[in-house]
Amino acid sequence: MKLWNKLFGKSEPSPSKPEVSSSLAQLKEKATEVQTPRRPPAAMTELVREVRGFDGHYLWVSSALFTPDGRRVLTGDSAGQLRLWDIETGNLLRQWEGHPRGIVKNRKGEYADIVNVGITSDGRRALSASDDRTVRIWDLDTASELMRLEQHDLGEIEIAALAPDGRHAVAGQTSRGTISGFGAKKLVVWDLNTGQSIYTLEPGHVCFSKDGRLHYARSGGDGLVIDVATRHELLRFATGGVITAFACSPNGRTVVCAELNVIWLVDVEGSSEDVEGSIDDQLYEGHTSVVTSLALSPDGRVMASASVDRTARLWDTSSRRETSLFSWPEACKCVAFSPDGRYLLVGGDGSVVRLYDVSH
Numbered sequence: 001m002k003l004w005n006k007l008f009g010k011s012e013p014s015p016s017k018p019e020v021s022s023s024l025a026q027l028k029e030k031a032t033e034v035q036t037p038r039r040p041p042a043a044m045t046e047l048v049r050e051v052r053g054f055d056g057h058y059l060w061v062s063s064a065l066f067t068p069d070g071r072r073v074l075t076g077d078s079a080g081q082l083r084l085w086d087i088e089t090g091n092l093l094r095q096w097e098g099h100p101r102g103i104v105k106n107r108k109g110e111y112a113d114i115v116n117v118g119i120t121s122d123g124r125r126a127l128s129a130s131d132d133r134t135v136r137i138w139d140l141d142t143a144s145e146l147m148r149l150e151q152h153d154l155g156e157i158e159i160a161a162l163a164p165d166g167r168h169a170v171a172g173q174t175s176r177g178t179i180s181g182f183g184a185k186k187l188v189v190w191d192l193n194t195g196q197s198i199y200t201l202e203p204g205h206v207c208f209s210k211d212g213r214l215h216y217a218r219s220g221g222d223g224l225v226i227d228v229a230t231r232h233e234l235l236r237f238a239t240g241g242v243i244t245a246f247a248c249s250p251n252g253r254t255v256v257c258a259e260l261n262v263i264w265l266v267d268v269e270g271s272s273e274d275v276e277g278s279i280d281d282q283l284y285e286g287h288t289s290v291v292t293s294l295a296l297s298p299d300g301r302v303m304a305s306a307s308v309d310r311t312a313r314l315w316d317t318s319s320r321r322e323t324s325l326f327s328w329p330e331a332c333k334c335v336a337f338s339p340d341g342r343y344l345l346v347g348g349d350g351s352v353v354r355l356y357d358v359s360h
Helices: 002-007 018-033
Strands: 049-055 061-066 072-077 081-086 092-097 114-119 125-130 135-139 144-149 159-162 168-172 187-191 196-201 204-208 214-218 223-227 232-237 243-248 254-259 262-267 276-279 291-296 302-307 311-316 321-327 332-337 343-348 352-357
Touching (some): 061 114, 061 343, 072 114, 072 352, 081 114, 114 159, 135 168, 159 204, 204 243, 214 243, 262 291, 262 302, 302 332, 311 332
Parallel strands (some): 061 332, 243 291, 291 332
Antiparallel strands (some): 081 092, 114 125, 159 168, 168 187, 187 196, 204 214, 214 223, 223 232, 254 262, 262 276, 291 302, 302 311, 311 321
């Protein structure tokens, strides 16, 4: 929970709209105080059916993702372990130590926490990034390490993303400041053909759309859509202040941002530099603590969110109505849609990742 612990006590966020700022100011205090009762994992709706759980991680699951064919699930946990699961049977296909303890320790000397996983569009390679300050590229079929990305002044990694074509990776920190012994926080962009870092960006949240464009929400600044290879800024859009979760739709036309426990959708549709997206007038409110993960369905009609308040939720993006709520025994840390939008993965504190059918 290191990221959201850092957020509280900082100055008030300064989103782009006054009404957003007012809402966030009122909700920030609630985000630090409200606790939901402990309940067993369950979908609190008739429209959602639990299919199965993928059980076996040693510590909490921090990241989960479907393979592009929708047949397998890759999960990473806070013990540095990676697991590959079969969707149809629920069987564990493969497990391996992605970031073993003791090789490169984080500053607390604890297990290496995998903060993100990624998979290329052909399903052959995977990325895992950890607070052990490394990003690793894997052959997903053999679990063999193909490449290790490191930079001596990077510090502990908080966010990472893999381009669908497997040509670039981005990793680093999400918020501004300095790291003792490492200097200023930043994001590093690597060329995966050479394994070399090619440039850096200011800290922030990142994700790739299917066309390979990087959607980048700078810490405390505007959002950008970037051509990673050319470094060309394609589009600029509005974001809030202290962003805690960020995701883009597969087609890249929409992004969702969370600032503490408030979520909003940003329309970034358009291809010219003169087109700017804007924050929707109505927010998605309902979580009572920090939002940790966001995902948009392939058609962009449904949004999923996970939170420290021990819930994951589904939202209709047109009506901005909460349609489903999932209770979790501890903090909920990751959500992901299947490529066809039929299934949703939910994971968090605990050893189980649960698969839900959300097609209805």
